[in-house]
Amino acid sequence: MMMSRLPDSRASCVACDATDALAAHRAAFALPPGVIYLDGNSLGALPRATAAHVHAVVEREWGDGLIRSWNGAGWIDAPRRVGAKIAQLIGAGDDEVICADSTSLNLFKVLACALRLQRSAADAAPARRVILSERGNFPTDLYMAQGLIELTGAQHELQLVDAVDLVATIDTLGPRLAVLMLTHVNFQTGAMHDMDAQTRRAHAVGALTIWDLAHSAGAVPVNLRAAAADFAVGCGYKYLNGGPGAPAFVFAAHRHLARLRDDRFAQPLAGWLGHRAPFDFDAAYTPAAGIERFTVGTPSILALAALDCGVDTVLAAGIEALRAKSVALTELFIRLVETRCLQETLRLVSPRDAAQRGSQVCFAHPQAWPVMQALIARGVIGDFRAPDILRFGIAPLYVGFADLWDAVEALRDVLDSEIWRALQFQPRQAVT
Ligand SMILES: Cc1ncc(COP(=O)(O)O)c(C=O)c1O
Structure with missing residues (x-):
């Protein structure tokens, strides 16, 4: 997905989603409503086809086929x-x-x-x-x-x-x-x-x-x-x-x-x-x-x-198309965080050059753990990595441009309201 100019408003993000050839692939995932899932680099989302397929393997291949399925199935x-x-x-x-x-x-x-x-x-x-x-x-x-x-x-x-x-x-x-x-x-x-x-x-x-x-x-x-x-x-x-x-x-x-x-x-x-x-x-x-x-x-x-x-x-979308969208999304995410979250405490940890970056974006923040907890409470699921990293995995199969706009607005809100100060810093808490 080549993008001459990054979207600079929610409306232009929505417009990008509307013309994104990969946007339809999101329907292949059973994501809960109200959640922006930015943790596919830790645990990918559930494909809709999985439950029915596993069910069929359990019922037909295991249930009916029994040991014959080692060869028969x-x-x-x-x-x-x-x-x-x-x-x-x-x-x-x-x-x-x-x-x-x-x-x-x-x-x-x-x-x-x-x-x-x-x-x-x-x-x-x-x-x-x-x-x-x-x-x-x-x-x-x-x-x-x-x-x-x-x-x-x-x-x-x-x-x-x-x-x-x-x-x-x-x-x-x-x-x-x-x-x-x-x-x-x-x-x-x-x-x-x-x-x-x-x-x-x-x-x-x-x-x-x-x-x-x-x-x-x-x-x-x-x-x-x-x-x-x-x-x-x-x-x-x-x-x-x-x-x-x-x-x-x-x-x-x-x-x-x-x-x-x-x-x-x-x-x-x-x-x-x-x-x-x-x-x-x-x-x-x-x-x-x-x-x-x-x-x-x-x-x-x-x-x-x-x-x-x-x-x-992944095969249905094609890895080259996924990469092109991933680059556009990660570029947008960095730009939005840096322009809309006016926090001198936030520091980009991921490479700025997309060619040297995978499909995730990380920012360091001295209170990364409570900030992430506050974000998750608002339905924006990223994760925390010790000692101070806010990690956002951006899986282009089911993450769109407007999602990133909304995620950054939630981050801005969390940082501005300093809601995270109410949470105790627990750098060693178990992370998923
Ligand atoms: C780079 C890398 N290697 C290995 C692992 C662990 O893999 P496994 O739990 O399958 O042994 C992880 C888990 O997040 C990882 O990020």
Whole structure:
């Protein structure tokens, strides 16, 4: 959606919605009346099709089909089938992506593989010792890396730097760098890495790359193949609208899948469904030939049924069109907050350049928690991230221009009335 001029009144926002080709997609979601939902980067909205589809899977496939549905209803293929749909959104081959487990677990699996691939059989200790990541990366990625390092006898180390220092650190580490492990769009700031450039840089020193696409899949166009990325993981419950705790996905490039067949490089969570022939019930583990080797145990069929509907909502709109609208919406949101909320206490945390930003906008405010609580009480649902961030996820499938106008008016009202001062600051309260 190309926009020569950003709307500057509620009426012009309404006019933008009226000509927006994606506006009709909002009807595909069951959003409660009176709510402006700006938290799709945490939990995507409920697609209308989901309840009926899950109901049918429960009643017909489970109720009537019983165990026959593993084959009769294609349950056994569901992780690959839904994975192949996600592959279209992230520039991957349909045999390079599979749905499985959580993002955290998938990260553990691909990191273990990447470290194994980097290790020469002749080495007593790995020459490439360092896993490099960003200090502001989502903590689970860092925890999984730390856990894996401990489990494997501290042969590797996790080095964390600020985003601005990544390139220099890659070059300095050179032959000591094993894996560059980054989240494409930062969960806290919405800042987006240049995947092509960072991957190229890492490859230039012989390192492998792992991309966490939790805040990218369904939000921004990703082309893993064009970037020559090695591994990737991501969430199903954010912009893919798969529902709370939806299965995650994992990507491994063809060139690595071929090598991972070798026992020395197999992913270490050797569950029976990742076996080459699970129903042979062989006592010895032989990894499956393809991406299936990243599965561990029995997939959650009901959760996959919901994720399937969620991914369909994104495919129906088209990721390029979604990105164009997302850029227009995030630009508008920043402009409106900065011009209408005359608060010197508000500071834009997300990149100002849309090309470096995902589909969320964050502002810092010293009283971010009570401000967000007051906003939520008015039906504008964003979220708070410690210590001081107001986070607004802007999912263009179901957020419109007038929504943003109204959300900013609510924010202005909250800040002007200082209603939030009545709420006690609770920086460590649980957030959803
Ligand atoms: C960047 C990132 N990675 C991983 C996760 C966690 O994923 P999971 O709960 O599926 O392990 C999140 C959750 O918000 C996230 O933002």
